[in-house]
Amino acid sequence: MTTRASGSERPPGPRGHWLFGNTEEYDRDRNGFLERCHREYGDVFSHDARTIVVSSPDQVHALLARTNKDFLAETSPFAGPMDTERMAAAAELWTTARRAGWQGLHRRVAQSHAARLRELFRETVGDGETDVYATMSDFFGRATADFCLSTDAAGVPEALAEQVAAIDPLSRSSLQLPPWWPSRRVRRFTRARERLLALMAEVVRRRREAGTASAEDLLGVLLASDRGLSDLQIERFLRGIMLAALGVPAAALTWIVYEIGRRPDVRARLAAEAASSGDVPELEDLPYTEAFVKEVLRLWPPTWLIGRTVRRETELGGWRLRTGDQVLFSMYRLHRDPRWWADPDRLVPERWLDPQVTPARHTYLPFGAGPRVCVGTQLGMMQLTLVTSWLVGDMEIAGPQEVTPDFSGLLVPRGLRVGLRRKVVPQGV
Ligand code: HEM
Secondary structure, three states, X not given: OOEEOOOOOOOOOXXXXXXXXXXXXXXXXXXXXXXXXXXXXXXXXXXXXXXXXXXXXHHHHHHHHOEOOOEEOOXXXXXXXXXXXXXXXXXXXXXXXXXXXXXXXXXXXXXXXXXXXXXXXXXXXXXXEEEHHHHHHHHHHHHHHHHHHHHHOOOHHHHHHHHHHHHHHHHOOOOOOOOOOOOHHHHHHHHHHHHHHHHHHHHHHHHHHHOOOOOOOHHHHHHHOOOOOOHHHHHHHHHHHHHHOOHHHHHHHHHHHHHHHHOHHHHHHHHHHHHOOOOOOOHHHOHHHHHHHHHHHHHOOOOOEEEEEEOOOEEEOOEEXXXXXXXXXXXXXXXXXXXXXXXXXXOOHHXXXXXXXXXXXXXXXXXXXXXXXXXXXXXXXXXXHHHHHHHHHHEEEEOOOOOOOEOOOOOEOOOOEEEEEEOOOOOOO
16 A cells, blocks of 8 residues: 555545445546546545556656656556566566667658658548548558568558557456456457567568568667567567557647647648748758647647556655555646646647747656657657648648547547548649
């Protein structure tokens, strides 16, 4: 049980049901529940006997910075005994692959992928009534498979899409099922995971046999690494990367489309910048577009809630935590906290354009922080900025409706539909 470092009391929090705790109320309205508890109990509160929620920037930063050492980022979609030693071993294997992959994900590599991204955008985003999240998921599925595997990507976007679709229903409920549970959901997830890993294994085997370890894509970088990665490590890392590079950017872009549709003033400035830059510009050519993307990620961070498992007995914010306890924080709530942000609910891209004005420490974390910060930060920012510029440059977007934010998994404006129409380019231009 979490207790005060100097005593035995727990952080305050709602009592909840004697058996199910607060699960039912939380699942009914996750963000609303956290907001109410924060208002009532303050910056640290108990969610249940083994879970606390922290909200101050310093506590959040400590949690992220001490991940791997005192906290674990490893999660499972299934219920089961919490084996922190196994989780720590998995974290170590992941971290080695992560270090090797880093050189394949920095800004220069990301920018060199931009021309290919342009082609994929033209192929995937077309005219007509569009389910925005579905289209953007399709686009990012292809983009990430291409970035990781280039010419060996056949069949991977489809397998990825099935894996994402199979994770979705499991992540929407706090009541986890064990992996042996005889249900369609669990079987579907397991099948999709095995299929994707088998595809990765096949591609890795073919590349090893061909002996072409050039760094033309992320797999090439991993194979050429001198860190001695096993095939299994590479396969799991690639699967992790491809899943992370699909749903989150797709959700972010869906919010971008939503905000472009709601704010004609912002859209006009974006369009002016798109018109004055080339077909595949550098990020430096798009300062307003980049500021807009940052601001959308502040208002609507797709990874709106982050959790950690306590690896070994430790302390956070004056509270003692036991091995296996859970700690949560909401990035969405942090990004909209009026203590740290002026006019927090309003989209103001200009707040990112004045170098004299920077956010208060640890109050802006759309990519996380610390040893498990997003490895795709630069690639992701580049993709979102370029695609935003292509969207306003190429397409007319017919007004999105008001949407209800969906906090049950990734934060998305579920069901957002818009009409897209390719702009007519005058002859001779
Ligand atoms: C474009 C918008 C993106 C956003 C907002 C975003 C956000 C995040 C956040 C908040 C985390 C940390 C989660 C945690 O601490 O538990 C994370 C982790 C991660 N992201 Fe991203 N991400 C984006 C794009 C990408 C891309 C393009 C890639 C792939 C190249 C990627 C790969 C990863 C991976 C592999 C992790 C896990 C890192 C680890 O645990 O070591 N992300 N991302």
